[in-house]
Amino acid sequence: MTQIKLLRRFLIISSKTKGLVIGAPASGCGKTTISVGLTRALRRNGAGIGVIKVGPDFIDPAFLSVASGTKCQNIDNWAMRNSLISYIFKKTTSNKDFVLIEGVMGLFDGAPNGKGSTADIASILGLPVLLVIDCKGMGASIAAVVKGFSSFRNDISISGVILNRVNSLKHEKILRKSLKTLDIQILGAIPQDNQINLPSRYLGLIQAHEHKDLEERVERIADLVETYSDLESIKKIASNISIDKYSNFHPPPIPPIxxxxxxxYDEAYSFIYHSIIEKWHQAGAEISFFSPLNGESINANADAIYLPGGYPELYVGKIIANKRFLRDLKVASTKSNITIYGECGGYLTLGKFIVDKDGNSHEMAGIFPIEASFYEKKLHLGYREAVICKNNPLGKKGTVYRGHEFHYANLKVPKGLKPLFTISDSLSKTLGDSGSMIGNVMGSFIHLMDIKSHK
Structure with a gap:
């Protein structure tokens, strides 16, 4: 065996990368805040940090990216094949000292059929869980909560807890006394501090870039976590990761368009899964970005245009002021050698009008004869299975994707407009047609995550 092969083998066997999953009993317990603080605290103590978010989420990953200084990836075992999860995990783990995975909702919550939970991911990857508990209004009952979560599934290990939003030293003593009856490590007791709360909007947290004091806020959160938790013990409960057992290869989740x-890509169009773009690049596609909000338009040499989701309804003034962008979209839509694909907010940009929450109508590109309104909001939420209706750049007719839908827009679609997909929910209930397609212009509300099956 050559020296190089011996070195490679040694590096794999002696990998010191450790991993940990951050879970909670429910949404709103402070998972993101604790994950951000822990990530930054570990980073400034010299560790190279990789970060992953469980589930279909675009907002939390932006905070984790800032805290870690690296791109946060998403994994989801309802919407993604295990091979893609394996690839993303290995790529995130590579050359890192520590990988932190922030869970979604409650530890055992996922799709209605039970799949897609944070616990599933912890089990698949063989990583321990650090449980974050919102202790506000709770005393001795905390022991029942922790005992229940610890014993609910025998394929995962809850190796420690962080007590969050502790009201006082007396409150902390009550909590600690109750937990003495259990064999569980208390690895932090974080006091209630309204200054570090991350505010929300209707799709989740306010986006990271909207916080003008973001770096200062992340540092404050890290200070709090580092002061009131045991970083060394947290590192000790994390598991060593055997990098070599995970896949080096996975085809693009969506074929390059x-x-x-x-x-x-800007504040209005920021809902992107980085694994998809990276895979397009690896497949040989040339990737360029432009910001409609900064007066930029489509690359003149492009043979494909991707408009991701985001919050275009919050920035319609700037979007319609960029007349060149909307004009270039319209011109590109008439060319048979150019593909245009819009998701959610990007799809609405391809339509005729967006009606904002105040009832004001704003003219968009006018490629699809659709009108979207946020004046009377209606929630559309859930995992989606999407079947392609007609051969197009996303795949052949009958190709099945998995993804998710999450928006408050009401859509007017004229009869006769060809749909892009037929969709069903995670319980296989048929929801009908979704999206639009005219020539090589495609769009829908569905955020695609991975192909389920090819045709």
Missing amino acids: GQRISIA
Whole structure:
């Protein structure tokens, strides 16, 4: 065996990368805040940190990216094949000292059929769980909560807890006394501090870039976590990761929609799964970005345009002021050698009008004869299975994707407009047609995550 092979083998066997999953009994317990603080605290103590978010979420990953200084990836075992999860996990783990995975909702919550939970991910990856508990209004009952969560599934290990939003030293003593009856490590007791709360909007937290004091806020959260938790013990409960057992290869979750893809990316169009873009690039596609909000438009050499989701309804003034962008979209839609694909907010940009929450109508690109309204909001939420209705750049007719839908828009669609997908929910209930397709212009509300099956 050559020296190089021996070295490679040694590096794999002696990998010191450790991993940990952050879970909670429910949404709103402070998982993101604790994950952000713990990530930054570990980073400034010299560790190279990789971060992952469980579930279909675009907002929490932005905070974790800032805290870690690396791109946060998403994994989801309802919407993604295990091979894609394996690839993303290995890529995130590579050359890192520590990988932190923030869970979604409650530890055992996922799709209605039970799949897709944080516990599933912890089990698949063989990582321990650090449980974050919102202790506000709770005393001795905390022991029942922790005991129940610890014993609910025997394929995962809850190796420690962080007591969050502790009201006082007396409150902390009550909590600690109750937990003495259990064999569980208390690895932190974080006091209630309204200054570090991350505010929300209707789709979740306010986006990271909207916090003008973001770096200062992340540092404050890290200070609090580092002061009131035991970082060394947290590192000790994390598991060693055997990098070599995970896949090095996975085909693009979505095939590249062109050879030269121009992607809108700014505050209005930021809902992107980085694994998809990275895989397009690895497949040989040339990727370029532009910001409609900064007056930029499509790359003149592009043979494909991708408009991701986001909050275009909050920035319609700037979007319609960029007349070149909307004009270039319209012109590109008439060319048979250019593909245009819009998801959610990107899809609405391809329509005729967006009606904002105050009832004001704003003219968009006018490629699809659809009108979207946020004046009378209606929640559309859930995992989606999407079947392609007609051969197009996303795949052949009958190709099945998995993804999710999450928006408050009401859509007017005229009769006769060809749909892009037929969709069903995670319980296989048929929901009908979704999206629109005219020539090589495609769009829908569905955020695609991975192919389920090819045709």
